[in-house]
Amino acid sequence: MRGIIFSLALVLASPLLADSNLPPSYWAYRQLPDPEQEAQAQALMEELRCLVCQGQSIADSDADLAGDMRDLVRRRIAAGEKPDAIRAWLIDRYGDWISYRPTAKPIAWPLWAAPIILLIFGGAVVAGRLKRKAR
The missing domain is CATH 1.10.8.640 (Cytochrome C biogenesis protein)
Structure with missing residues (x-):
């Protein structure tokens, strides 16, 4: 029984050991x-x-x-x-x-270009629908 209580105390005390004692x-x-x-x-x-x-x-x-x-x-x-x-x-x-x-490295260029490409694509879709509606 003492072993179980001791083990339980160690398990419950482990978060205390995670804190630093250094100033x-x-x-x-x-x-x-x-x-x-x-x-x-x-x-x-x-x-x-x-x-x-x-x-x-x-x-x-x-x-x-x-x-x-x-x-x-x-x-x-x-x-x-x-x-x-x-x-x-x-x-x-x-x-x-x-x-x-944000970084300006070439690896990040697609992230910078994606919003512009999406706006152009969205504008093309809207323009196409407006043309079709006008007919």
Whole structure:
């Protein structure tokens, strides 16, 4: 009986082990002292997707990894690095998916062309029906 209770306690306690015991990164919840640099950091953090939440930017997410990424962005901007260079480094590391900014790579061209093609097709269908109705 003790074994069953012990096993049950371990199973119920496992979600507690998923939380980190580490303190948050220094700049995760602090702002940079320079307002201009903080504005750059905030703008960049709004454009980066949280790898844990996936539906939130790292600016909005409370995930530990998002806090680490906010810390990374603020440290690099405080060191004088440009936001575009930081975004490029993160895209190289995590892929295009991390950025909310659409890519202009040839692989994405069909996605950009699809709405235009659908509008042209729809316009042709409507014009054909109006011609037929006029007869």
